[in-house]
Amino acid sequence: MHRSAPRLTRILACAAVVPALLVTAACSSDDSDASGSKGAGTPSSAAAAGSASPSPSAKPSPSVAPAKFAKLPDACKTLGEKTVDELVPEAKKKGGTPGRSTDLGARAACSWNGLDDKGVKGSDYRWIDVSLLRFESEQAIGSAEQRAQRKYTDKVAETQTLEGAKKVAAAPAEGVGNEATTITYDLTKTDADFRYAVVVARTENVVVTVSYNGTGYAGAKAPSSEDMVEGAVKAAKEAVAAVAKANS
Template sequence: MQRSAPRLTRILACAALPVMLVVAGCSSDSGSDGGSGGGAGDAAAKGTATATASATPSPTPTVEPAKFAELPQACKALTAKTTSSLVPKAKNAKGTAAASSDLSHRAGCSWNGLEDKGVKGSQYRWLDVSFYRYDSEVSLGSGQERAQENLAKELGKVQATTGAKKLATTSATGIGDEAKTVTYTVRKTDEDFVYASIVARTGNVLVLLSYNGAGYAGAPTPDAKKIVEGATKAAKEAVAAVAAANK
């Protein structure tokens, strides 16, 4: 009974206090010294953690940077030695630049000419090169990916050339990161024109090169193998010019 007197005194004292104080200060007798009584505090802590997590910003989307920022001067991308050998009697030895409103993204140049060989007839040649550069954009993908996608599209266009015969597509090694060569013949002006078109990609730049020729006035049709060799040589120079323009 002596041990119960202090406890009874405390209970009576607490009974005289306001209800909020009783709950806060007098309920300790029934609990232990463990941690089971922190319900309200735990809820508040969880709420704060949730708010903090919600306030954390989402990572900013990123995309692989484009490899090349510039294009070469198209009419200077091929050496004079190469253009003169592929188009011996070009109307404009320096090449004719293609129209472009943005030379940092699109550029091109062409050469054409008719070499008169007298009684042996004449040989006609046409050479052109085009460059397309793609920037990296979060909504569209990296420049390299965009160039790859457009390589497939441009290749499809070449393969769908109207009137093309003996069409064949092969992989071209040693030209940029990837390249395809399309060969075919087209009959026009009563002559057979032999074509070699190369679609190549180097980084985020697409290089399109076409070389073709025909024999006139009794001259023989150009050898398809030589046309491919000429196109390959020019395409390699064009790809190298892209890298040189970005040094």
């Protein structure tokens, strides 16, 4: 009996060690299985994600804004009769002379000229013309307004580089369309000194250009730059208003 006690103690001790080893082995087995399942699952998850992701495609181009003004007014009706009488006394044609155009919806022009004979005091000659250019939106080129802005900038620069022009000056024309510039210069032709005032204006997608010039014959004085600018700005405001009215 005394010999069996130590033996029983050893058996119980061994029995206590075995569950501990089994728990350790079980924990080790869970860890390895979990990491293994993660390792095995990662490629399949990536593959699934890869197969689920859509193939890259080209982004659609943003559409350009539509043109605000869809048509142009009759260029010869952009100026009122009183304005024509004031700026071009004794105009040959009160209704104006239309310019040639193959597309009046995109390009139109009209001019007036007259010689006011004052007898021994000489004669005053005046000329005014109104030009209208309308632009449409085009995906490859830009919106109608952007195209008009570019044309406006080019026209202002072009007017200031006219061959033979002297005393060229440019200044903003306030209150005319979205933006406007007045260019003044002198030009000698037909043995007379002509004084010019040109207003280039943009109203949305339309570029309006008004050129007003005059001179004096047989002793009459040439008009002042101030008078020419005042007349050109007045005409430009009427032309801009006519564009808006035609599209209202």
